[in-house]
Amino acid sequence: MSRDIAVVGSGLVGVVLALTLKKKGYQVVVYDKSCDIRTLDFRGRSINLALSDRGWRILDKIDIADQVRAIGIPMYQRAIHTIEGEVKHQPYSIKGDAIWAISRGDLNKHLIAIAEEAGVIFKFETPIWDVDLDNGILYTAKEEAMQWKAIKHDLVIGADGAYSRIRARMQKQSRFEYQQSYLHLGYKELVIDAAEVGEHKLAPNSFHIWPRKDFMLIALANVDGSFTCTLFMPFEGDVSFDNIKTDEDIRVFFAKYFPEVPQLMPDYIAQYLRNPVNSLVTMKCFPWIYKSKVALIGDAAHAVVPFYGQGLNAGLEDVFVLSEILDEYDEAKWDEILSRYQEMRKPNGDAIAELSYQNFREMSEHTADDTFLLRKKIESKFASQYPDLWLPLYDRVTFSTDTYVAALEMGKQQGLWMDIIMREDNIKDKWDSQEIMEKLKEIIQS
Amino acid sequence: MSRDIAVVGSGLVGVVLALTLKKKGYQVVVYDKSCDIRTLDFRGRSINLALSDRGWRILDKIDIADQVRAIGIPMYQRAIHTIEGEVKHQPYSIKGDAIWAISRGDLNKHLIAIAEEAGVIFKFETPIWDVDLDNGILYTAKEEAMQWKAIKHDLVIGADGAYSRIRARMQKQSRFEYQQSYLHLGYKELVIDAAEVGEHKLAPNSFHIWPRKDFMLIALANVDGSFTCTLFMPFEGDVSFDNIKTDEDIRVFFAKYFPEVPQLMPDYIAQYLRNPVNSLVTMKCFPWIYKSKVALIGDAAHAVVPFYGQGLNAGLEDVFVLSEILDEYDEAKWDEILSRYQEMRKPNGDAIAELSYQNFREMSEHTADDTFLLRKKIESKFASQYPDLWLPLYDRVTFSTDTYVAALEMGKQQGLWMDIIMREDNIKDKWDSQEIMEKLKEIIQS
Numbered sequence: 093m094s095r096d097i098a099v100v101g102s103g104l105v106g107v108v109l110a111l112t113l114k115k116k117g118y119q120v121v122v123y124d125k126s127c128d129i130r131t132l133d134f135r136g137r138s139i140n141l142a143l144s145d146r147g148w149r150i151l152d153k154i155d156i157a158d159q160v161r162a163i164g165i166p167m168y169q170r171a172i173h174t175i176e177g178e179v180k181h182q183p184y185s186i187k188g189d190a191i192w193a194i195s196r197g198d199l200n201k202h203l204i205a206i207a208e209e210a211g212v213i214f215k216f217e218t219p220i221w222d223v224d225l226d227n228g229i230l231y232t233a234k235e236e237a238m239q240w241k242a243i244k245h246d247l248v249i250g251a252d253g254a255y256s257r258i259r260a261r262m263q264k265q266s267r268f269e270y271q272q273s274y275l276h277l278g279y280k281e282l283v284i285d286a287a288e289v290g291e292h293k294l295a296p297n298s299f300h301i302w303p304r305k306d307f308m309l310i311a312l313a314n315v316d317g318s319f320t321c322t323l324f325m326p327f328e329g330d331v332s333f334d335n336i337k338t339d340e341d342i343r344v345f346f347a348k349y350f351p352e353v354p355q356l357m358p359d360y361i362a363q364y365l366r367n368p369v370n371s372l373v374t375m376k377c378f379p380w381i382y383k384s385k386v387a388l389i390g391d392a393a394h395a396v397v398p399f400y401g402q403g404l405n406a407g408l409e410d411v412f413v414l415s416e417i418l419d420e421y422d423e424a425k426w427d428e429i430l431s432r433y434q435e436m437r438k439p440n441g442d443a444i445a446e447l448s449y450q451n452f453r454e455m456s457e458h459t460a461d462d463t464f465l466l467r468k469k470i471e472s473k474f475a476s477q478y479p480d481l482w483l484p485l486y487d488r489v490t491f492s493t494d495t496y497v498a499a500l501e502m503g504k505q506q507g508l509w510m511d512i513i514m515r516e517d518n519i520k521d522k523w524d525s526q527e528i529m530e531k532l533k534e535i536i537q538s
Numbered sequence: 539m540s541r542d543i544a545v546v547g548s549g550l551v552g553v554v555l556a557l558t559l560k561k562k563g564y565q566v567v568v569y570d571k572s573c574d575i576r577t578l579d580f581r582g583r584s585i586n587l588a589l590s591d592r593g594w595r596i597l598d599k600i601d602i603a604d605q606v607r608a609i610g611i612p613m614y615q616r617a618i619h620t621i622e623g624e625v626k627h628q629p630y631s632i633k634g635d636a637i638w639a640i641s642r643g644d645l646n647k648h649l650i651a652i653a654e655e656a657g658v659i660f661k662f663e664t665p666i667w668d669v670d671l672d673n674g675i676l677y678t679a680k681e682e683a684m685q686w687k688a689i690k691h692d693l694v695i696g697a698d699g700a701y702s703r704i705r706a707r708m709q710k711q712s713r714f715e716y717q718q719s720y721l722h723l724g725y726k727e728l729v730i731d732a733a734e735v736g737e738h739k740l741a742p743n744s745f746h747i748w749p750r751k752d753f754m755l756i757a758l759a760n761v762d763g764s765f766t767c768t769l770f771m772p773f774e775g776d777v778s779f780d781n782i783k784t785d786e787d788i789r790v791f792f793a794k795y796f797p798e799v800p801q802l803m804p805d806y807i808a809q810y811l812r813n814p815v816n817s818l819v820t821m822k823c824f825p826w827i828y829k830s831k832v833a834l835i836g837d838a839a840h841a842v843v844p845f846y847g848q849g850l851n852a853g854l855e856d857v858f859v860l861s862e863i864l865d866e867y868d869e870a871k872w873d874e875i876l877s878r879y880q881e882m883r884k885p886n887g888d889a890i891a892e893l894s895y896q897n898f899r900e901m902s903e904h905t906a907d908d909t910f911l912l913r914k915k916i917e918s919k920f921a922s923q924y925p926d927l928w929l930p931l932y933d934r935v936t937f938s939t940d941t942y943v944a945a946l947e948m949g950k951q952q953g954l955w956m957d958i959i960m961r962e963d964n965i966k967d968k969w970d971s972q973e974i975m976e977k978l979k980e981i982i983q984s
Contacts, residue, residue: 222682231683236668240683255710263718264701266817267773271717272709327713371712 095426098123098230098245100220100258104196105390105407106251107203110212112154112415116423120212121245123230125219130201140312140320141199142167142299143192144490147405150412156206163198165313166190171298175349181298186476189491191299191401193312195320223248223261225382247426248386251407254375256392262382275372275397275452277307278333279324282363284356286317293356294319303455304349307331321357333369372397374445380434384426387433389414394441396448399455400489406444406496410437443496447489447503467510470523474532481536482506509535541872544569544676544691546666546704550642551836551853552697553649556658558600558861562869566658567691569676571665576647586758586766587645588613588745589638590936593851596858602652609644611759612636617744621795627744632922635937637745637847639758641766669694669707671828693872694832697853700821702838708828721818721843721898723753724779725770728809730802732763739802740765749901750795753777767803779815818843820891826880830872833879835860840887842894845901846935852890852942856883889942893935893949913956916969920978927982928952955981 095118099110102124110120143164151157168190170182184191208214221240222231228248231240250258263270287293294300296313307325314320326332336345342361346353353360375395380388390407414433421429454464475482485503488494494502513519513532522528541564545556548570556566589610597603614636616628630637654660667686668677674694677686696704709716733739740746742759753771760766772778782791788810792799799806821841826834836853860879867875900910921928931949934940940948959965959978968974 237677237686237688239685242683260706266819267720269719271719273715273717274713373712 095119095246095423097121097247097249098228098243100124100223100230100248100250101252101256101390101392102126102129102200102204102214102216103251103253103390104200104203104404105411107200107207107212108150108154108408109249109251109389109411109414111156111203111207111210112150112411114207114210114212115154116415116418121215122207122212123215123218123220123232126216128204128214128216129197130204132197140193140314140322141196141404142312142401143194144401144405145189145493146402146409146412149493150408150415153412153415156203159202159206160194160199161192163202163315164192164194165296165315166192167297167299167312169298171295171300173300173302173352175304177351185487185491186479187491189487190297191490193299193314195314198315220252220257223250223258223386225261225265225386228385247384250386250388250392251390252392254373254391254395256388258386259377259388259392262379262386262388263377265382269378270376272373272375272395275374276326276328277324277452278327278369278371279322280333280364280367280369282321282323282357282360282367284311284319284321288317290315290317292317292319302350307349308455309350309353319356327369327371336364339365374449376442376445378438380438380441381430384430387430393437394445396445397452398448399451400444400448402444402448402489402496406441409440413437440496443500444489447485447496447500450503463514466520466523467514470513470528470532471506471510473524474529477529478533481533541565541692541869543567544674544689544694546570546669546676546694546696547698547702547836547838548572548575548646548650548660548662549697549699549836550646550649550850551857553646553653553658554596554600554854555695555697555835555857555860557602557649557653557656558596558857560653560656560658561600562861562864567661568653568658569661569664569666569678572662574650574660574662575643576650578643586639586760586768587642587850588758588847589640590847590851591635591939592848592858593854595939596854596861599858599861602649605648605652606640606645607638609648609761610638610640611742611761612638613743613745613758615744617741617746619746619748619798621750623797631933631937632925633937635933636743637936639745639760641760644761666698666703669696669704669832671707671711671832674831693830696832696834696838697836698838700819700837700841702834704832705823705834705838708825708832708834709823711828715824716822718819718821718841720820722772722774723770723898724773724815724817725768726779726810726813726815728767728769728803728806728813730757730765730767734763736761736763738763738765748796753795754901755796755799773815773817782810785811820895822888822891824884826884826887827876830876833876839883840891842891843898844894845897846890846894848890848894848935848942852887855886859883886942889946890935893931893942893946896949909960912966912969913960916959916974916978917952917956919970920975923975924979927979 097113097118097120099106099120099122102122106122110122114120148157151160168188169184172180172182204214218232220230220232221236223229228245230243230248232243233240248258250256252258262268284293292313294311300311302309309321309323311319311321328334336342339361342364346360373395374397377393380393389410391403394406396403396406413436417429417432471484475484485499485506488499488502489496509532512535513528516528516531543559543564543566545552545566545568548568552568556568560566594603597606614634615630618626618628620626650660664678666676666678667682669675674691676689676694678689679686694704696702698704708714730739738759740757746757748755755767755769757765757767774780782788785807788807792806803809819841820843823839826839835856837849840852842849842852859882863875863878917930921930931945931952934945934948955978958981959974962974962977
């Protein structure tokens with residue numbers, strides 16, 4: 093009995109999900125309000141992302157990892173650009189692990205083509221305005237204010253992002269837990285063009301960061317030689333999008349904080365003026381499922397701030413876990429399948445939201461704090477000396493498939509251990525002594 | 539220039555708001571998806587409420603308080619029914635203040651009639667599905683899936699309750715803060731019929747409570763001699779709506795915990811089986827306004843759990859504050875008027891949500907706790923001895939017009955003072971000594 097499944101949303105998670113389900117033998121139709129992204133030209137705007145181990149897992153499972161790697165660039169280290177113009181390098185892992193920069197738009201185009209080839213049906217320009225949860229009926233119309241048409245499926249999966257319409261219907265149920273909260277930071281995208289086609293102006297295999305405490309600029313390489321940059325900055329306040337508006341404001345701001353930019357990006361003022369400021373939401377909800385009929389996945393179920401680079405990876409891990417459950421369960425028992433999916437993923441959705449927010453706080457509050465930097469130095473030295481005893485939190489989140497819940501817990505435990513070591517007398521002077529390394533080892537093993 | 543105002547929702551807050559605005563000379567149209575409540579007969583289901591000082595303030599201001607009092611019953615005290623069948627009385631205030639039990643349905647009918655008489659236009663059976671925030675355009679249709687019709691007003695006020703459609707549109711804006719959260723308790727309404735017409739089976743001027751720690755029953759008198767009761771109980775767990783389902787379950791449950799009920803309410807089993815279980819939500823959001831075009835009020839802006847009896851009173855206080863601002867400001871400057879309204883009310887909406895939730899925790903966690911009861915006894919003795927130094931939190935919330943923010947803060951301060959006094963040696967033995975009273979006085983005055 094082949095179930096007929098609707099996936100709402102043709103973003104990365106929606107398409108990978110559709111392909112995964114198709115390969116398992118289901119009929120799959122993907123609905124999206126937008127036109128086919130393959131008909132669009134992205135020059136001048138290509139949102140970037142960093143794919144890490146959790147994301148690769150499902151791509152490997154459905155045999156498309158190699159095709160994706162072909163359009164990505166591995167990043168083995170952070171390149172930290174100081175205000176003095178120095179560049180400091182921090183390898184991501186001692187084992188040589190990398191995260192992969194890939195253009196979101198290019199990846200999406202590729203995935204849609206692969207999924208269509210595999211038999212997934214795409215219905216573009218088909219906005220879904222509402223869903224009948226009990227009956228799996230989607231309602232569509234060109235405009236919301238027009239007469240709606242009903243489309244029935246056996247199962248509806250909402251992969252329609254942080255502003256999900258499927259979730260909006262679920263939110264109207266009694267006892268639906270929901271919260272959305274925004275950072276005081278927004279972001280604006282900027283592009284560094286290629287020196288020549290395929291030739292990068294900065295080292296391509298690094299994740300470039302210009303940290304400036306209350307705001308920062310990052311840059312990720314594209315295969316065409318360009319870099320996609322993101323400027324994170326408060327909406328309001330002293331140094332903010334509100335206060336930096338004129339050509340002169342922009343010129344002064346970059347000259348002061350990012351003096352390399354005018355050379356890397358000669359049209360930076362025009363780009364800054366042209367590109368919009370976007371906001372950063374954390375969204376949590378529960379439940380993610382409705383009986384055997386409806387489920388949420390990816391950003392529709394858990395939207396996180398981007399400071400751990402895990403938003404997409406968490407969504408792809410949802411797909412992986414769902415596919416593992418499907419391997420195990422009787423495929424007729426969708427109520428059990430969805431319950432198990434929710435049970436396994438909801439705590440991890442909460443955990444990655446917390447980890448992402450923590451990382452934002454760390455970056456914005458602590459990076460200039462000497463005690464914090466000392467902690468990080470001790471952790472780092474200990475981890476390289478005793479790699480079996482200390483996997484740094486970043487590595488556990490990015491380069492392991494331990495659950496996010498386990499990563500969050502171990503991160504807290506490591507924090508407690510570090511609290512103890514930081515109370516040692518004269519820790520500032522003897523932090524890199526063997527005595528301290530041994531003490532930390534004792535604490536961990538006790 | 540008379541502004542043309544739409545009020546969405548014909549509940550109590552919506553109608554009082556409409557009448558207030560009409561009396562100020564505005565054109566006011568009220569929209570509601572339901573039929574005219576005056577065409578309905580309520581026998582068998584009449585949700586009750588307790589009106590207190592904040593609510594009366596706006597009714598006084600628009601000269602309808604006497605008409606409302608005529609259909610209400612003042613309650614001067616709590617009547618606490620113990621499991622042993624005793625009744626303990628606690629006056630609400632030493633000054634003889636009362637809260638008023640009024641049938642929600644009857645009050646709503648009266649208010650609509652008064653508002654209509656004053657020239658407010660009511661459009662019943664006119665569901666509003668969406669709003670264009672920038673242009674103040676409402677969209678209506680018989681069913682959401684049908685072609686919508688646009689209706690334009692100068693200003694739209696959403697008084698459409700905890701599940702507000704106006705707010706749903708605002709929630710889709712970037713940087714809109716939102717959270718909804720449910721208690722593990724639900725509630726079910728039950729009715730004690732009149733002994734004979736107009737004759738009550740219990741003392742009518744008391745608020746009756748049967749507290750049983752994890753669940754409780756309350757009863758408020760109606761003018762026709764009946765009582766509206768509410769049973770609060772967990773959805774799931776040991777003693778819960780999930781576990782009490784059959785005739786026999788219900789019989790055993792009431793016999794054990796509320797042995798008076800079968801006599802007061804001979805058809806209690808039928809009522810229990812027939813009436814639905816409702817949920818209890820706390821909802822917070824921000825902003826409450828959109829430029830000079832849209833505002834939220836009452837439960838649409840701040841839904842709270844009912845354990846302080848302040849939900850409606852908070853909504854009516856919103857109307858009072860808005861009307862005071864209108865008295866003060868140039869009526870053309872609606873952006874300033876709405877900003878001022880939000881600035882004054884949002885912190886108080888948060889404060890009453892916190893107070894209401896605190897009271898729920900107190901009732902469910904502490905009422906059987908000896909230390910907690912001792913604290914309450916000391917506070918109560920001190921308040922009666924030094925009424926100028928100690929207005930109990932309940933009185934400040936219920937019988938004063940101090941802001942909820944001030945009440946919450948003073949409640950915390952009083953808590954800190956009590957923490958100090960509770961650390962006195964042998965406090966259990968000498969709690970009602972003059973020594974303790976003087977110590978507390980010293981602490982407060984220091």
